[in-house]
Amino acid sequence: MFQFELQTKDPGSSARAGTITTAHGEIETPIFMPVGTQASVKGVHQHELEEDIKAHIILGNTYHLYLRPGLDVLKSAGGLHEFINWKRPILTDSGGFQVYSLSDTRKINESGVEFKSHIDGSKHFFTPEYAMDVQKVIGADIIMAFDECTPYPCPKDYAKRSMEMTHRWLIRCKEHFNSTEGLYGYEQTLFSIVQGSTYVDLRKRSAEFIAEIDMLGNAIGGLSVGEPAEEMYAMTEVVTDILPEDKPRYLMGVGTPANILECISLGIDMFDCVMPTRNARNGMLFTSEGIINIKNAKWKEDFSALDPNGTSYVDLFYSKAYLRHLMIAGEYLAKQIASIHNLAFYLWLVKEARKHIIAGDFANWKNSMIPKLTTRL
Amino acid sequence: MFQFELQTKDPGSSARAGTITTAHGEIETPIFMPVGTQASVKGVHQHELEEDIKAHIILGNTYHLYLRPGLDVLKSAGGLHEFINWKRPILTDSGGFQVYSLSDTRKINESGVEFKSHIDGSKHFFTPEYAMDVQKVIGADIIMAFDECTPYPCPKDYAKRSMEMTHRWLIRCKEHFNSTEGLYGYEQTLFSIVQGSTYVDLRKRSAEFIAEIDMLGNAIGGLSVGEPAEEMYAMTEVVTDILPEDKPRYLMGVGTPANILECISLGIDMFDCVMPTRNARNGMLFTSEGIINIKNAKWKEDFSALDPNGTSYVDLFYSKAYLRHLMIAGEYLAKQIASIHNLAFYLWLVKEARKHIIAGDFANWKNSMIPKLTTRL
Numbered sequence: 001m002f003q004f005e006l007q008t009k010d011p012g013s014s015a016r017a018g019t020i021t022t023a024h025g026e027i028e029t030p031i032f033m034p035v036g037t038q039a040s041v042k043g044v045h046q047h048e049l050e051e052d053i054k055a056h057i058i059l060g061n062t063y064h065l066y067l068r069p070g071l072d073v074l075k076s077a078g079g080l081h082e083f084i085n086w087k088r089p090i091l092t093d094s095g096g097f098q099v100y101s102l103s104d105t106r107k108i109n110e111s112g113v114e115f116k117s118h119i120d121g122s123k124h125f126f127t128p129e130y131a132m133d134v135q136k137v138i139g140a141d142i143i144m145a146f147d148e149c150t151p152y153p154c155p156k157d158y159a160k161r162s163m164e165m166t167h168r169w170l171i172r173c174k175e176h177f178n179s180t181e182g183l184y185g186y187e188q189t190l191f192s193i194v195q196g197s198t199y200v201d202l203r204k205r206s207a208e209f210i211a212e213i214d215m216l217g218n219a220i221g222g223l224s225v226g227e228p229a230e231e232m233y234a235m236t237e238v239v240t241d242i243l244p245e246d247k248p249r250y251l252m253g254v255g256t257p258a259n260i261l262e263c264i265s266l267g268i269d270m271f272d273c274v275m276p277t278r279n280a281r282n283g284m285l286f287t288s289e290g291i292i293n294i295k296n297a298k299w300k301e302d303f304s305a306l307d308p309n310g311t312s313y314v315d316l317f318y319s320k321a322y323l324r325h326l327m328i329a330g331e332y333l334a335k336q337i338a339s340i341h342n343l344a345f346y347l348w349l350v351k352e353a354r355k356h357i358i359a360g361d362f363a364n365w366k367n368s369m370i371p372k373l374t375t376r377l
Numbered sequence: 378m379f380q381f382e383l384q385t386k387d388p389g390s391s392a393r394a395g396t397i398t399t400a401h402g403e404i405e406t407p408i409f410m411p412v413g414t415q416a417s418v419k420g421v422h423q424h425e426l427e428e429d430i431k432a433h434i435i436l437g438n439t440y441h442l443y444l445r446p447g448l449d450v451l452k453s454a455g456g457l458h459e460f461i462n463w464k465r466p467i468l469t470d471s472g473g474f475q476v477y478s479l480s481d482t483r484k485i486n487e488s489g490v491e492f493k494s495h496i497d498g499s500k501h502f503f504t505p506e507y508a509m510d511v512q513k514v515i516g517a518d519i520i521m522a523f524d525e526c527t528p529y530p531c532p533k534d535y536a537k538r539s540m541e542m543t544h545r546w547l548i549r550c551k552e553h554f555n556s557t558e559g560l561y562g563y564e565q566t567l568f569s570i571v572q573g574s575t576y577v578d579l580r581k582r583s584a585e586f587i588a589e590i591d592m593l594g595n596a597i598g599g600l601s602v603g604e605p606a607e608e609m610y611a612m613t614e615v616v617t618d619i620l621p622e623d624k625p626r627y628l629m630g631v632g633t634p635a636n637i638l639e640c641i642s643l644g645i646d647m648f649d650c651v652m653p654t655r656n657a658r659n660g661m662l663f664t665s666e667g668i669i670n671i672k673n674a675k676w677k678e679d680f681s682a683l684d685p686n687g688t689s690y691v692d693l694f695y696s697k698a699y700l701r702h703l704m705i706a707g708e709y710l711a712k713q714i715a716s717i718h719n720l721a722f723y724l725w726l727v728k729e730a731r732k733h734i735i736a737g738d739f740a741n742w743k744n745s746m747i748p749k750l751t752t753r754l
Contacts (some may be wrong), residue, residue, distance in 0.1 A: 039702060043709040046694070067675075069702040076678045083680075083699055164464075300446075301453045317423070321453075322460055325446040327417060332709060339678040 002189040003140075004248045010356075012363030014240060014267035017354045019217050020142050020217075020248055021142040023186035024081065024089040027056040028279060029248060029269035030353055032260065032346045033091060035277065038064040039084050042277050043332070046086050052312040053343040054351075057141075058091040058274045062134055063098030063128070066124075067117050071137045079139025079184045086327045090138035091272070094131045094173075094193075097149045097221075108148060110165060123348040132180065139184050145173040147193045152226040155223070159197035159258045166195045167209050174213065189252060191217040207242035218243050219250040224259075224273070233262055240267035256287050257349055257373040261366045264353050276346045280338035283327045286345050290375030292320070294338065299324045306337070312344035379518075379566040379593050381393070381625045387733075388485065389740030391617060391644035393713045394731045397594075397625055399518040400563035401458065401466045402742040404433040406625060406646035407730050409637065409723045410468060412654065415441040416461050419654050421708070423463050429689040430720040431728075432751060434466040434518075435469060436649045439511055440475030443501075444494050456561045468649070469517035470629070471508045471570075474526045474598075485525060497700065505549040509567075516561050522550040524570045529603040537576035543572045544586050551590065568594040571616050575608050584619035595620050596627040601636075601650070610639055617644035634726055634750040636661050638743045641730050653723045657715035660704045663722050667752030669697070671715065676701040681709025689721035 003021040010016070020027040034041045034049060036058045040047055049055045060080055069083070077083035080090055099106055099115045106115040112127035126134075130144035131149050147166040150159050170192050177190045192215040196202030210218050220239050223232045236251060243249055250270035251263050276286065285292040287307045292299070299320040306323055307315040314337045326334035356365040380398040387393070397404040411418045411426060413435045418426055426432045437457055446460070454460035457467055476483055476492045476740050483492040489504035502512075508523035524543040547569050554567045569592040573579030587595050597616050600609045613628060620626055627647035628640050637648050653663065662669040664684045669676070676697040683700055684692040691714045703711035733739040 038706045038708065039699070040706075040708045040710040043713070045710065063707075067708050069698075073678055073698060073702065077680055077696075077698065083696075083702075085694055085696075151570070186744055201656075254388065301450055313424075317462055319454075319460075319462075321446075321450060322416070322462070325450065325460075329415045329417075329445050331415060331417045332712060333417040333422065335709060336420070336422065336713070 001187045004217065004246065006246055008358045010120065010265070010362040012359055013366070015264045015353070015357045015362045016267060016269060017357040018248065018269060019172035022089045022189070024141050027089055028351075028354060029266045030350045031056050031270055032271065032350045033057050033059045033272040034059070034343050035272055035274045036084070037060045037061045037274075038068060039080065041339075041343070042281070042345065043336045044277075046084060048340055049086070049343075050088070051200055052314070052340055054347050055088070055343070057091060058086065059091055060092045060138060060140060060213070061098055062092045062095035062103065062131065062138060065092070065138055066095060066134050067119055071134065074139070075137050075183065079137075081139060089142065090140040091142040092135050092138050094144040094146040094163065095126055095134065096131070096147050099126060099254070100149055110168070128169040129176040132173055132176045136180060136188065139182070140188065141186075141218065142189050142191055145170045145190060145192050147195060147221055149222050150195065150197045150199065150224065154197040154199075156202070159199055159202055162196045163197075163202055163206050167206070170210075170213060174215070181354075189216050191215055191219050193219045193221040193252070194224045194243070196235075198227055199223055199233060200234070200238050203235050203238045204242060209241040209246045211242055213242055214244070215247070217248045217250065220253050220268075221252045223251065224253040224255050229259060231261075233266065234269065236263050236266045239332060257346070258370050260346070260349065261353060261373070264350070265363060265366055271350070276342035277339045279334045280342040283334070283338065285338060286342050286373070287377070288345070289372055290377040292377045294320065294324050294327050306341060309343070310341060310344065311348045312326060312340050315344070348368055378564045381594065381623065383623060385735045387642075388737055388738040390642040390743070392641050392730070392734045392739045393644060394734040395625065395646060396672050399466045399566070401464060401518050404466055405728075405731060407641045407727045408433050409646055409727045410434050410436045410647065410649040411720050412436045412438070412649055412651045413461070414438045414651075415445060416457065418716075418720070419658070420713045421654075423461060426463070426720075427465070429691070429717055431724050432465070432496055432720070434468060435463065437467055437515060437517060438475055439469045439472035439515060440479065442469070442515055443472060443511050444496055448511065451516070452514050452560065456514075458516060466519065467517040468519040469512050469515050469521065471521040471523040472503055472511065473508070473524050474630070476503060477526055477528075478646070505546040506553040509550055509553045513557065513559055513565065513662060515705065516559070517565065519566050519568055519594065519646045522547045522567060522569050524572060524598055526599050526602065527572065527574045529575065531574040533574075533576055533579070536576055536579055540572045540574075540579055540583050543570065544583070547587075547590060551592070554744040566593050568592055568596050570596045570618070570629070572599045573612075574599055575604055575612060577611070577615055580612050580615045580620060584616040584674070586619055588619055591621075592624070594625045594627065596629050597743065598629045598643075600628065601630040601632050606636060606639075610643065612638050613643045613645065634723070635747050637723070637726065638730060638746060638750070640738060641727070642743055648727070653719035654716045657719040658712045660711070660715065662715060663750070664754070665722070666749055667754040669754050671697065671701050671704050672699075683718060684722070687718060687721065688725045689717050691717045692721070
């Protein structure tokens with residue numbers, strides 16, 4: 001059932017257009033996946049994700065979902081799709097990233113990771129096998145291998161040992177994934193993750209190992225953790241040169257609109273990031289003409305449409321001055337409007353990228369967009 | 378232009394069905410007005426108010442709007458309707474209530490009230506005349522006289538002196554209102570307010586004075602400020618017996634669903650209250666079968682529709698277990714869903730009341746509803 005059809009390759013870059021088929025429908029790539037951390041994309045209704053933002057797939061965080069609502073509730077509900085009433089595809093991370101970034105204390109050894117809940121301090125233990133079990137209960141269409149995401153900067157010997165453990169964990173994930181049944185009668189697909197920090201030789205070794213393991217999709221982890229964008233691009237290029245062309249490539253946790261276009265040009269197909277929603281809640285809007293800080297006094301009496309080029313209804317329905325007022329007054333509606341706008345913009349951006357890949361002029365279009373995307377309006 | 382057509386009187390109570398016509402359209406009464414304190418009904422998009430909640434009219438708070446976004450912005454926008462993009466009627470209070478309840482310090486004398494902003498501590502002075510000017514800038518279809526809202530309990534001599542001042546202020550409001558132009562080319566209508574605390578003789582005197590002044594609509598203020606419901610009903614009855622039948626009657630700040638039905642039966646036509654939205658944000662849902670505290674553990678694995686009898690899409694789209702999870706996890710979407718539900722329920726309730734008034738069986742229906750509305754599920 002799971003399938004990746006590579007449709008077009010851009011002549012001027014490594015950008016690709018493709019289609020992923022899952023049990024819950026198709027995903028046109030390149031794609032951006034809105035992040036629904038704890039069973040909700042913050043401030044956004046499900047029908048807004050579908051109709052206004054036009055999300056093809058959303059992401060859930062295994063660490064959060066495991067702690068709350070918990071596996072008992074998710075299992076009784078019939079999985080996350082049923083629980084939140086979302087018919088389209090879902091991807092879950094493995095929980096690894098949050099274990100490292102949110103848990104008060106954690107102990108990593110070969111068998112797995114012990115961590116404390118950031119909610120109530122309770123102790124939990126994730127192994128690669130258990131991360132598969134948990135993600136089978138959540139029921140996402142695409143699930144991720146359990147890895148260690150190294151911080152930036154990371155000493156090379158640590159990065160090497162960690163990467164090697166992540167590789168061994170992948171074997172365990174794959175074996176456990178293949179030897180256990182899904183719960184809900186539809187197919188789930190396991191993606192592997194390349195690690196190796198910012199070391200070219202480690203990234204090469206990891207990408208070669210991952211290519212060898214031959215999963216149906218491959219991700220790049222351990223980037224967008226504080227390293228300069230140039231390092232992120234360099235590592236991405238090293239890895240995409242090695243990963244098989246006929247499998248989707250997912251760059252985890254990236255990024256700004258400019259990051260996304262650059263990484264599409266390096267051959268990435270899938271992205272996720274909290275930036276569009278998190279920055280929206282702080283008043284930062286991404287548009288095709290540049291970045292707006294809506295709290296700025298210059299918008300106080302600007303009654304023009306939020307984004308005349310925007311594709312969601314909020315862009316024409318609400319004015320800049322109104323959103324500025326709501327943001328400064330601390331109204332929930334401010335976060336709601338800005339979140340819909342930013343997510344719709346991200347989805348527009350990847351759709352537009354896809355069009356230009358298919359038209360064969362992606363590289364030129366990207367180069368014309370980058371200066372605009374990074375302008376402060 | 379402003380018109381109140383009294384259509385039906387219930388044979389078994391003082392309940393009435395009518396239609397108010399304003400420059401921004403018709404309002405079928407009895408009606409509940411969602412509160413949009415600072416230019417937004419908290420957590421709810423404007424199109425949701427219109428399409429899902431089916432609000433006929435919303436309320437804005439003059440005190441909040443005056444402080445933020447401020448009159449300069451509202452005037453440049455062309456008034457509140459344009460600013461928030463809401464085509465239907467709006468009512469604004471006079472600012473009096475918030476001056477008393479929110480301002481750190483205030484000094485009341487015959488000429489007006491000096492108060493300090495709760496936002497930045499800046500000093501402001503409202504007179505009855507200025508409250509008219511401010512509401513003309515905001516541009517609501519229905520605006521309220523500037524009154525003093527006495528607390529509960531209130532010594533009788535204070536209540537009497539305050540009521541008399543409120544009456545003198547009404548004359549000043551009316552004169553200033555009539556002698557100044559609106560800003561936006563459409564008609565605004567000034568409503569008077571009955572005061573008199575919980576003293577029958579004062580309420581009678583105030584209602585007689587207000588009836589004499591003969592505005593196009595009359596409100597009852599100074600209730601729902603902490604007094605027992607029985608006192609609220611008693612005062613409402615005293616007043617509605619005196620107020621002219623051919624003018625709409627607005628009971629300010631009321632109340633629970635049961636309060637609303639009881640006061641409809643006493644001849645009230647218009648209501649507003651923050652309860653449906655404020656309680657929604659804390660997890661309390663009002664339904665036709667009773668009150669749900671969605672945080673309760675009993676809903677943890679209840680995957681049934683939020684409210685099978687509900688009229689808004691959230692009622693069937695989301696489950697109780699999902700809303701419980703969102704509420705406990707502190708997700709914005711929890712507040713959004715619960716707010717839409719509660720407001721849609723309040724609008725359903727008054728619409729249903731209207732149907733039963735027109736059908737002539739309101740009193741029986743009300744008596745059958747009250748026990749259900751107050752049940753804890």
